[in-house]
Structures are given as C-alpha cells and as structure tokens.
Amino acid sequence: MNSTISVQHVSKWYGQVVALSDVSCEIGPGVTALVGPNGAGKTTLFKIIAGLLVPSQGTVRVLGQAPRAHPELYSKLGFCPETEPLYDFMTGQEFLELSAAMYGIADPQAAAMRALERVQLLSEKDKRVGAYSRGMRQRLKLAQALVHDPEILLLDEPLKGADPTQRLLLLELIRSLGQAGKTVLISSHVLYEVERMASQILLIHRGRLLAFGDVRAIRAAMDDRPHRVLLVSRDPQRLAALLTERALVSGVTLSNGQLIVEVRDPAAFYGRLPSIVVEAGAPLERLVSLDEDLESVFRYLVR
Amino acid sequence: MKILRASFGISYGERMFSAAIFRMTLRQLVGRHRWGTLLMVLVLAAMPAAVALLIPQRPQVGIELVKKLLVPWLVPALVLLGGATVLREEIQNQTFVYLYLKPISRLGLVLSQFAAALVVPLGATALSSILLALARDGPLGVFLGVGSIAVIAYGALFFMLSLFFSRVVLWAFGYLVIWEGFLSGISQSVAQVSVKRYALGLAEALQGSGGEPSALLSITVLFGLVIGCLAISAMRLRALELAGSAE
Numbered sequence: 001m002n003s004t005i006s007v008q009h010v011s012k013w014y015g016q017v018v019a020l021s022d023v024s025c026e027i028g029p030g031v032t033a034l035v036g037p038n039g040a041g042k043t044t045l046f047k048i049i050a051g052l053l054v055p056s057q058g059t060v061r062v063l064g065q066a067p068r069a070h071p072e073l074y075s076k077l078g079f080c081p082e083t084e085p086l087y088d089f090m091t092g093q094e095f096l097e098l099s100a101a102m103y104g105i106a107d108p109q110a111a112a113m114r115a116l117e118r119v120q121l122l123s124e125k126d127k128r129v130g131a132y133s134r135g136m137r138q139r140l141k142l143a144q145a146l147v148h149d150p151e152i153l154l155l156d157e158p159l160k161g162a163d164p165t166q167r168l169l170l171l172e173l174i175r176s177l178g179q180a181g182k183t184v185l186i187s188s189h190v191l192y193e194v195e196r197m198a199s200q201i202l203l204i205h206r207g208r209l210l211a212f213g214d215v216r217a218i219r220a221a222m223d224d225r226p227h228r229v230l231l232v233s234r235d236p237q238r239l240a241a242l243l244t245e246r247a248l249v250s251g252v253t254l255s256n257g258q259l260i261v262e263v264r265d266p267a268a269f270y271g272r273l274p275s276i277v278v279e280a281g282a283p284l285e286r287l288v289s290l291d292e293d294l295e296s297v298f299r300y301l302v303r
Numbered sequence: 304m305k306i307l308r309a310s311f312g313i314s315y316g317e318r319m320f321s322a323a324i325f326r327m328t329l330r331q332l333v334g335r336h337r338w339g340t341l342l343m344v345l346v347l348a349a350m351p352a353a354v355a356l357l358i359p360q361r362p363q364v365g366i367e368l369v370k371k372l373l374v375p376w377l378v379p380a381l382v383l384l385g386g387a388t389v390l391r392e393e394i395q396n397q398t399f400v401y402l403y404l405k406p407i408s409r410l411g412l413v414l415s416q417f418a419a420a421l422v423v424p425l426g427a428t429a430l431s432s433i434l435l436a437l438a439r440d441g442p443l444g445v446f447l448g449v450g451s452i453a454v455i456a457y458g459a460l461f462f463m464l465s466l467f468f469s470r471v472v473l474w475a476f477g478y479l480v481i482w483e484g485f486l487s488g489i490s491q492s493v494a495q496v497s498v499k500r501y502a503l504g505l506a507e508a509l510q511g512s513g514g515e516p517s518a519l520l521s522i523t524v525l526f527g528l529v530i531g532c533l534a535i536s537a538m539r540l541r542a543l544e545l546a547g548s549a550e
Contacts, residue, residue: 050404052545068541075406085397087327089334101323102405108323144401 003028004152004183005049010058012044012207019044021207022058027185031178033198034187035298041207042187043082046156049185050079062152075103078145082156082187084137088130092121092140095129096147103148115143120169134161142170153177155186159193171197191298203298226250226262228290229269233259235282242276260290319411320418324402328419332386341423344384347377348427352434365441366510369449373435374502378428378453379461379479383472385423387458390416390536391465400545410537417462417533424454445509453502456525459532460498466539501525 003026012020020041034042047053049060051067060066067073087095096112105111116122119139124132132140138161145153155174159167175197178184185202188194194201195215203211203218211218233239236259243249243261248269251262263269277284290296333341351368358364390413393399402412432446460478465471487494494500501521508518516524 047545052400052403054544071408072406074404077404079400079404081397081400083397083400087331087398087401089336090327090330094330098323098327099401101326102321102402102407104318104406 004063005185006059006061007045007049008059008061010045010048010055010060012041012048012053012056018207020048020055023204023207023209024058025202025209025212027183027200027202029178029181029183030200031174031184031186031198032200032202033194034185034202034204035191035194036187036204039206040204042204043156044207045204046079046082046154046185046187050077050154075148076151078148078150078153080141080145080153080155080158082160084134086129086132086137086140088128090129091126092116092129092132092136092143093125095140096143099144100147105148111147111149115147118146118173119143120166135163135166138162139166139170142173150182152183153185155184157187159188159190167193225291226264227266227269229261229263230286230288230290231259231261231284232257232286233277233280233282233284235280238280238282239277242280246272246276248272248276318407319414321405321407321411321415324405324407324412324415325419327402328386328389328416329422332389332419332423340384344381344423344427345430347380347384348431349434350377351431352438355435355438360439365435365439366445366506368435369432369446370503370506373428373431373446373450374453374506375479375483375499377431378424378450378502379457379475381424381427382454382457382461383475385427386420387424387461388465388471389420390462390540391469391471394543394545395469397545403545408537409540410533413462413533413536413540417458417536420462421454421458424458425451428454442510445506448509449502449506452505452522452525453498456498456502456528459529459536463532463536463539466536466543498525498528 005027007023007025007027010020010023011018023041023045034045036042044053048055049062049067051060051062051073054068062073063076065073067077090098093112093116096115097108100108100111100115113122113125116125119142121136121139121143124136129137129140138158142155142158145155158174159170162170171193174184174186178197178199186194186198200213201211201215201218202209231239236254236257240249240252240254240259240261244252248263248265249261250264253260261269273287331337351373354372355364355368390399393402402416405412407415428450429447432443432450435441435446436443461471461475464474464478468474482493483497483499487497487500501516501524504514504516505518505521505525507514508521
C-alpha cells in the first residue's frame with residue numbers, strides 16, 4: 001500500500017493522563033475509519049496528524065513530511081474538526097470564499113460554489129452561518145475541508161448532527177472521495193455507517209491501537225474468539241450432530257429451529273460444510289455470519 | 304531573503320501575508336456584532352478633543368493631552384478594544400483551526416492578523432488626532448505620527464502577550480499601571496524599557512523641544528520592539544498546541 005499518512009510509535013500524554021500510547025499505522029488512499037468509544041484518543045490522533053498537537057513521542061508524516069514544520073503541506077490536506085464554532089457573522093459563501101483564498105486558489109468564488117454544491121448547501125449560501133442548523137454547519141465544515149480539493153481529508157465526526165437524508169448524502173460523498181483515490185480518515189460513532197463507507201478501520205481504545213485493517217481480516221485474526229454462525233435448515237438437530245461429531249464446531253445452540261454454532265476454524269468449517277449439509281439430507285435455507293460486522297469486532301476488542 | 308526565511312522557519316511555497324486572513328479578521332473586528340465595542344472606541348477617540356474643550360485654552364494643550372492622555376491611556380485602550388487580542392480570542396473560541404491549517408507561514412499568519420488588528424485603533428487614533436487638532440489648534444502631523452507609532456508599538460506588545468496569557472487585558476492593565484505608571488516613576492532603569500517613554504520622547508522630538516530620548520533612538524527602539532514582538536509571536540505560534548478550549 002502507498003501510504004500517505006505514516007504514524008510511528010506516537011504517544012501523547014498530558015501530565016499523568018495518557019491520551020495515546022504507542023500508536024503506529026500506515027494509511028493510504030481510500031476511506032479509513034477511526035473507530036473507538038468516547039475518550040479513546042480519536043480526536044487526539046486526528047489533531048496530531050493535522051499538526052495541531054505535538055506528539056509526546058513518535059513521529060507523524062503526511063506525504064512524507066511533518067505537517068507542523070511544513071505549513072505548505074496544508075494545501076494538500078483538508079481538516080473537518082469535531083468542534084462546533086464557526087464564523088457565525090459570515091455567510092456560508094463568504095466563509096468558503098475566504099477559505100479558498102487562503103489556499104491561494106485563483107478563483108475562490110468558483111471553488112466555494114463547487115464545495116457548496118458538493119454538500120448541497122448552495123441554496124443556503126447567503127444565509128449567515130449563525131443561522132445555520134447543526135446539520136448545515138456540519139456540511140459547511142466539510143465544504144471548507146473540500147474547497148481546495150485536497151489529496152488527504154481528515155474528517156472528525158463529520159456525520160454528527162446530520163439528519164438521515166443528509167447522512168446518506170455525506171456517506172455517498174465520502175465514499176466517492178475514497179473511490180477517487182483520496183486518502184480519507186474519518187471518525188464516527190455509528191459503526192453501521194462506518195462499515196458502509198470505509199475499506200479499513202483503525203480501532204482505538206484507551207489510547208491504544210487495538211486493530212487496524214479490513215474488518216473481516218481483523219475478525220479472522222481474532223483466534224481467541226469463536227466465530228458465531230447462524231444456520232437455518234429443515235433438520236437442525238441432524239446438522240448439529242454431524243458438525244459436533246466432525247469437531248467442526250466448539251459450541252452449539254438450538255432455538256426456534258435455528259442453529260447457532262461457534263466455529264474456531266472458519267476455513268475448515270466453510271470448506272466441509274457443503275458435504276455435511278448433503279450428508280444431513282436437509283438443504284441449508286440460510287447461513288449468516290453473526291459477528292463479522294464491525295460492531296461485533298468492536299464489542300469483542302473493547303470488552 | 305533566504306536568510307530571513309530560514310531564520311523564521313519559512314519554507315518556499317508558504318506565503319508571508321494573506322489578504323484573505325486579513326479580510327476575515329477585519330470582518331470579525333468591524334462587523335455589526337461588535338457595534339457596542341466600536342461605539343466605545345468612538346467615545347474614547349473623542350475624549351481628548353472633549354477634554355481640550357473643557358479645560359482653559361493655553362499653549363501646548365494639544366500636545367499635553369497627547370502625552371498625558373492619548374499615548375499612555377487611550378492608545379492602549381483603543382488597541383485592546385480594537386483587536387490586539389483577536390488571535391487569542393480565535394484560539395479560545397476554536398475558530399483558529401480554520402486559519403492555522405492553511406499553507407501560510409506562521410509569521411505570515413501573525414502579520415496578517417496583526418495588520419487587521421491595527422485597523423480600528425489606527426483609525427480611532429487618527430480620528431482622535433484630527434478632532435483634537437480641530438478643538439485646539441495643534442500640530443496634527445505630530446499627533447498623528449506619535450499616535451500611530453504608539454498604536455503599532457502597543458499593538459505588537461499586547462498581540463504578543465495575548466499568545467502567552469489568556470487574561471491579556473489584566474496583564475496589559477498591570478503593565479500600564481504598575482510598570483509604566485508606578486515603577487517607571489520611581490526607577491529610571493524601569494522607565495528605560497517602556498513604550499510610553501519612547502513614544503513620548505518621539506512626541507517631544509517631533510514637537511521640536513529636543514531632550515532625551517532622541518527621535519532616532521525612540522523610533523529605533525519602538526521599531527525593534529515591534530519586530531521583536533512579532534517574531535516572538537510567530538515562534539510562539541509555531542510551538543502552540545491547539546488542543547481545544549483550554550488553550
């Protein structure tokens with residue numbers, strides 16, 4: 001992977017409080033989600049990558065350079081902060097035009113209009129920011145991060161406060177940015193949404209990086225936790241007996257005609273399941289992996 | 304230029320002044336939302352002329368008011384009200400992140416904000432000087448020159464202090480009352496290092512009354528102070544961490 005953001009052994013502490021502890025990762029193009037409970041250290045990591053904070057230990061490189069020492073790097077980086085305050089006395093268009101001008105863009109007005117259009121705020125461009133709803137403010141913050149079409153986007157909780165329609169719009173926008181080859185690092189509390197847009201996750205808890213990579217790959221690497229699989233068949237008892245007999249499952253639960261098995265070796269299980277179903281003489285009606293979603297991975301890791 | 308860039312840690316591709324930051328800061332400082340403060344600035348600006356009209360006419364009354372009222376008290380107040388603490392306020396209300404994360408050198412950021420912060424106090428001081436010259440015949444050029452230089456010097460000092468202390472108004476007040484007011488009165492050494500001394504020295508020199516410090520020394524010291532304060536501000540900004548409202 002061509003990494004655009006490199007975080008090496010980064011720690012950050014405030015007196016006795018450790019906000020981040022020895023975090024290392026390489027982030028490349030596409031959407032990477034930073035996931036973790038409140039106070040996990042997500043915003044601290046964002047701020048260190050953006051150069052707003054200095055790590056107590058370790059190094060951060062964005063496109064090969066340390067952002068704090070190279071402000072010119074900010075022409076390639078867009079940051080959407082989690083914090084609410086904006087310039088309330090300006091209109092949305094004024095704010096974006098001035099933001100674009102700060103990047104040295106030749107036509108700030110056109111850039112501002114494009115950004116407003118991308119977040120569907122064109123109709124509200126002449127309204128004072130102070131009169132914007134929370135969702136509109138959120139979209140304006142995203143627009144200012146996009147106004148100079150940066151290679152790297154750091155989006156700290158960009159979906160916060162957005163209504164369902166806006167969330168959908170923002171999800172699509174973020175996904176399209178990733179598909180266009182931008183490096184997008186995004187944090188969100190809504191795991192379902194993270195799963196829909198991110199190709200990779202960075203799971204952080206109490207300042208420590210617990211997992212990094214594809215959700216399924218992380219789940220597969222968690223050898224100490226059996227995988228739970230739901231099987232619906234006309235003869236669940238027979239299927240359960242065969243799976244137990246062949247030592248393919250470590251636990252079996254039968255309820256309401258549904259069979260939930262615990263699998264320690266997914267490769268062997270999925271490899272031999274078809275022949276066992278044939279042997280049981282009752283075709284499978286449904287097969288669902290119950291814990292390969294982000295929420296399960298998250299639950300396991302932060303427990 | 305290379306040496307200048309290297310000493311301030313400015314790499315190529317970064318700008319040393321941003322008209323957009325200047326405009327954004329100015330919009331903040333002269334917007335309708337600040338009408339109360341701007342009204343107070345106008346009242347303060349009119350004060351020397353009002354006092355001049357109230358006291359009996361005598362020679363040099365104008366320059367006396369510049370030396371005893373405008374420079375030591377009104378200019379610092381105008382500077383503080385007019386926006387010398389704007390950068391600190393932006394850091395505290397967390398909008399500074401929108402300026403900080405731009406491809407502009409830290410010195411450029413300081414210069415752009417400082418320039419905007421001078422607009423209101425310079426305008427008010429010019430108005431004050433004009434009103435004073437009209438109220439009592441006086442050398443408008445001297446009033447304007449001394450007032451403007453004092454604005455820039457106090458402005459740079461308070462701008463820098465605001466990056467170190469959250470309650471900069473208290474620190475500025477302490478500096479004016481304790482350092483320039485009290486300690487300078489009892490110690491010549493303390494008086495040597497005050498904005499007031501050199502601003503008043505300049506006033507006397509421009510007025511043609513001579514004395515110490517000379518005009519050249521006054522301008523050199525005040526110019527050095529401004530450069531020093533802005534350079535320290537840029538260095539401070541480079542070291543500053545923007546963690547949040549606790550800044």
